[in-house]
Amino acid sequence: MDKAFLYSEEFAAFDYGSAHPLKPYRLRLVYELVQAFGLLGPPGVRLIEAVPASEKDLLLFHDRKYLNLLKTLNAGFYVPGAEQYGMGNGDNPIFKGMFDWSELVAGASLQAAEIVNSGEADIAFNISGGLHHALSSRASGFCYVNDPVIAIMSLLKKGRRVMYVDIDAHHGDGVQAAFYETDKVLTVSIHESGYYLFPGSGFEHETGKGPGKGYSVNIPLPPYTDDELFLYAFNEIVPPLFDAFKPDILVSQLGVDAFRTDPLTHLQYTTNGFCKAVETMKALAPKWVALGGGGYDIANVARAWTLAWAIMCGREVSDKIPEEFLKAHGHEGFANGKIRDEEFIGKGNQKELMRKEVERVVSFVKEMVFQKIH
Ligand code: ZN
Numbered sequence: 001m002d003k004a005f006l007y008s009e010e011f012a013a014f015d016y017g018s019a020h021p022l023k024p025y026r027l028r029l030v031y032e033l034v035q036a037f038g039l040l041g042p043p044g045v046r047l048i049e050a051v052p053a054s055e056k057d058l059l060l061f062h063d064r065k066y067l068n069l070l071k072t073l074n075a076g077f078y079v080p081g082a083e084q085y086g087m088g089n090g091d092n093p094i095f096k097g098m099f100d101w102s103e104l105v106a107g108a109s110l111q112a113a114e115i116v117n118s119g120e121a122d123i124a125f126n127i128s129g130g131l132h133h134a135l136s137s138r139a140s141g142f143c144y145v146n147d148p149v150i151a152i153m154s155l156l157k158k159g160r161r162v163m164y165v166d167i168d169a170h171h172g173d174g175v176q177a178a179f180y181e182t183d184k185v186l187t188v189s190i191h192e193s194g195y196y197l198f199p200g201s202g203f204e205h206e207t208g209k210g211p212g213k214g215y216s217v218n219i220p221l222p223p224y225t226d227d228e229l230f231l232y233a234f235n236e237i238v239p240p241l242f243d244a245f246k247p248d249i250l251v252s253q254l255g256v257d258a259f260r261t262d263p264l265t266h267l268q269y270t271t272n273g274f275c276k277a278v279e280t281m282k283a284l285a286p287k288w289v290a291l292g293g294g295g296y297d298i299a300n301v302a303r304a305w306t307l308a309w310a311i312m313c314g315r316e317v318s319d320k321i322p323e324e325f326l327k328a329h330g331h332e333g334f335a336n337g338k339i340r341d342e343e344f345i346g347k348g349n350q351k352e353l354m355r356k357e358v359e360r361v362v363s364f365v366k367e368m369v370f371q372k373i374h
Helices: 009-013 025-036 064-073 098-118 147-157 173-178 227-245 271-284 298-313 323-332 348-372
Strands: 003-007 045-049 123-126 162-166 185-192 216-221 249-253 288-291
Touching: 003 025, 003 098, 003 298, 009 025, 009 098, 025 298, 025 323, 064 098, 098 123, 098 147, 098 249, 098 288, 123 298, 147 162, 147 173, 147 249, 147 288, 162 227, 173 185, 185 227, 216 227, 216 348, 227 271, 227 348, 249 271, 271 288, 271 298, 288 298, 298 323
Parallel strands: 003 045, 003 123, 123 288, 162 185, 162 249, 185 216, 249 288
Antiparallel strands: none
């Protein structure tokens, strides 16, 4: 079965501003590293040009007034009242093309959902997607339009059951909020605890409301959680819930800002833990829409999503990053020229305290949620 990689040269042209940590340019780096490893060649691989979503698509989730404002801001100039919608501050700057950017990202996630739903491919990866913080009429956490929600809404309209798994360092709050009161979508977010990190939510006792009770799952992790404890939580929660809920399609957010060298967060994952989680998602889901997400060390983004794409395609890649890529991009932080991180496992008293905390959260979630899912 084919695998689809969504991409547009346009991605890298957008710019949140030189001081902003989200660099759309990182997406070109992913594309070029994927190409350098020959992972977009046949057999069974399709490179698909991303096309912008229509306004009708965006209205699947977003408020018309909010979209009109976003469209006005596309020129890059401040409009009075923008801050009421979360725009114009440091996190969510007003920049030229911000509506075009949002339409393109959402369009690519919709295409990924459509390709997988129709059976054209069993896996589609939109590296630009995963902007999981945007609310229906508010920008938040670098996200103006919530492409995971829009993609999931499009699948619900076709009668699909969807499980959403989010391994970004930040809580997937926008996606959780959109589906908090329904049992049609099961959302799972594994992230650094809201006590220490934006957006300050995603606690284990947030489990859904009304018919959605039990269908929102949160695993907050203590700062400095490593691969071992992340994978323990992931493996205890995600496969059993997948088996119980039996979704038609898995949608996942593969943010890589939980890595040790990410400048914005305090978790300590490496490519080793990340890849094991990606392998498990692949093994679980016969139909899979994979999205990008956070990642502010851009060499990590390129390395991790290239490895993820290789896993999706069932291809092996050597550890050594091709010479021609390093020649062009070596200065971007590919220090040792390798695609994989060294293994890192935390030790000592702190680690044992963290282990107890993660075990406590996992057993709380099992008790509160497991028997409710069917
Ligand atoms: Zn994040």
